[in-house]
Amino acid sequence: MKFRQLGKTGMQVSVVAYGVSPLGDVFGTTDEAEGQRAVHTAIEQGINYFDVAPLYGLTLAETRLGKALKGKRDRVFVATKCCRDNFQFCDFSGKRVLASIDESLKRLQTDHVDVLQLHDVEFGDMRQIIEETLPAARKVQQSGKARFIGITGLPVRYLRKVLEQIEIDTVLTWGHYNLVEDEMDEELTPLCRERGIGLINASPLHQRLLTERGAPEWHRSPPPVMEAAPKLAALCRSYGVDVADVAMKVCLDHPYVATTIVGMSKVRHVEANLRALEFAMPEGLMPAIEALVKPVKNMMWFEGRPENNIPPRDPSRWVPLMPAHTHV
Numbered sequence: 001m002k003f004r005q006l007g008k009t010g011m012q013v014s015v016v017a018y019g020v021s022p023l024g025d026v027f028g029t030t031d032e033a034e035g036q037r038a039v040h041t042a043i044e045q046g047i048n049y050f051d052v053a054p055l056y057g058l059t060l061a062e063t064r065l066g067k068a069l070k071g072k073r074d075r076v077f078v079a080t081k082c083c084r085d086n087f088q089f090c091d092f093s094g095k096r097v098l099a100s101i102d103e104s105l106k107r108l109q110t111d112h113v114d115v116l117q118l119h120d121v122e123f124g125d126m127r128q129i130i131e132e133t134l135p136a137a138r139k140v141q142q143s144g145k146a147r148f149i150g151i152t153g154l155p156v157r158y159l160r161k162v163l164e165q166i167e168i169d170t171v172l173t174w175g176h177y178n179l180v181e182d183e184m185d186e187e188l189t190p191l192c193r194e195r196g197i198g199l200i201n202a203s204p205l206h207q208r209l210l211t212e213r214g215a216p217e218w219h220r221s222p223p224p225v226m227e228a229a230p231k232l233a234a235l236c237r238s239y240g241v242d243v244a245d246v247a248m249k250v251c252l253d254h255p256y257v258a259t260t261i262v263g264m265s266k267v268r269h270v271e272a273n274l275r276a277l278e279f280a281m282p283e284g285l286m287p288a289i290e291a292l293v294k295p296v297k298n299m300m301w302f303e304g305r306p307e308n309n310i311p312p313r314d315p316s317r318w319v320p321l322m323p324a325h326t327h328v
Helices: 032-044 060-068 094-108 126-143 156-163 183-187 189-195 223-238 243-252 267-278 285-296
Strands: 003-005 012-014 016-019 049-051 077-082 113-118 146-153 170-174 198-202 259-263
Touching (some): 012 016, 016 267, 032 060, 032 267, 077 094, 094 113, 094 126, 126 156, 146 198, 156 183, 183 189, 189 198, 223 243, 223 285
Parallel strands (some): 077 113, 170 198, 198 259
16 A cells, blocks of 8 residues: 655555545445454555535435444544535534534444535535635634544535635545546645645546446546447457546556545455556556547536535536436
């Protein structure tokens, strides 16, 4: 396993992070015993960063992770989230932050988390987040229930706008750095590097789009991206490799991202993602991929409040605001 420092936190985190959402049955029903074996395998193989949230499985993922980490908590870093407990309503009040951490700690069967993150800040009012939500999270930190504080979200331009106005330890962006997206580097990477913010990249497989299995029916990528995905998989196949391995390798090789979160619920998922650490990119494949995806590069959907909907630099990549996603 390879490790990198997470910003200024001093935490040396594995470059592959365990995304716990599948343990909450987000991508289909998961066998709890197999999920527990996957967690244990990951720890034995050096994965030490686990990312979860009350939203995933409506608390099921946290509950299952808590059970799986019994006797192993001191070997890992645990990051959870607050303020988005369900898909119909977000509560960014200070009161909710203070209550949420106690609920999460009980489910996780621990006395603290290593990172507490304000979940999907694009669904909140920026002024409230700055003046109420973040100060409450800092109170949690001062109490010892969370070591560090972060924010997460989908729209990178809005995330940057928030980061420019606050002091924060980590930022998690998902879906914006992979084979079909690189807006993270345009909007977040330079700022995070300058200020020492720990940068976390999630969804390297673009919510299963970049796999042989293909995107689930609820996937919200625009039609041109959906149409390009099987062509991308076929291209990788023609070079004798799996598109998922290619996608993982590209993300793991990013020079500043501390850790890349990928969802896992089975031992074979852990093994496959670990193989990506030693994956050798076939000569000529990346130029071919870049040519194939160029027409759809950075063609991304948007989530959150309309006022947080900041247009992309390239108007041709604009996708209208869509209803709240239910499978993150």
